[in-house]
Amino acid sequence: xxxxxxxxxxxxxxxxxxxxxxxxxxxxxxxxxxxxxxxxxxxxxxxxxxxxxxxxxxxxxxxxxxxxxxxxxxxxxxxxxxxxxxxxxxxxxxxxxxxxxxxxxxxxxxxxxxxxxxxxxxxxxxxxxxxxxxxxxxxxxxxxxxxxxxxxxxxxxxxxxxxxxxxxxxxxxxx
Numbered sequence: 667x668x669x670x671x672x673x674x675x676x677x678x679x680x681x682x683x684x685x686x687x688x689x690x691x692x693x694x695x696x697x698x699x700x701x702x703x704x705x706x707x708x709x710x711x712x713x714x715x716x717x718x719x720x721x722x723x724x725x726x727x728x729x730x731x732x733x734x735x736x737x738x739x740x741x742x743x744x745x746x747x748x749x750x751x752x753x754x755x756x757x758x759x760x761x762x763x764x765x766x767x768x769x770x771x772x773x774x775x776x777x778x779x780x781x782x783x784x785x786x787x788x789x790x791x792x793x794x795x796x797x798x799x800x801x802x803x804x805x806x807x808x809x810x811x812x813x814x815x816x817x818x819x820x821x822x823x824x825x826x827x828x829x830x831x832x833x834x835x836x837x838x839x840x841x
Contacts, residue, residue: 668728668783670761678707681726682737688718690733694750697758697814702786704750707741719747722786757816765793767823768812
């Protein structure tokens with residue numbers, strides 16, 4: 667599985683040219699598909715450079731040291747990637763998003779997420795200890811994410827109950 671925090675900041679290298687075309691600045695999730703759909707790249711230096719886009723269809727692989735894409739031609743200017751721009755403007759970010767259950771109970775805020783590198787579908791949301799109601803790390807399976815909204819992410823109540831039960835088991839006294 668691929669994790670947001672491990673991918674952000676990695677160089678993006680083309681397979682065809684063997685050229686670094688930028689670094690991953692952000693990942694954009696399609697809220698309807700509940701899957702990563704675009705990589706936003708930063709090209710150039712600290713003071714210069716611009717933001718560019720790569721569709722996940724062009725991604726060849728995610729490694730420990732780089733993300734590989736098919737070719738430099740797959741890097742698109744913002745004007746040539748209106749789908750990505752639309753998703754960003756919809757403000758459906760995952761990192762820092764508030765999470766509630768379908769029953770209206772606050773869970774916390776997303777600190778990281780994981781996705782399948784083949785399908786790009788979300789596999790897990792991670793809510794760190796300081797950002798959730800249990801005070802312990804929580805993992806919410808991707809298939810329990812019901813809605814990725816503008817203001818909150820809604821998850822199945824069973825996802826949180828399962829996490830709470832696992833936390834209780836971990837804290838149970840041993841014989």
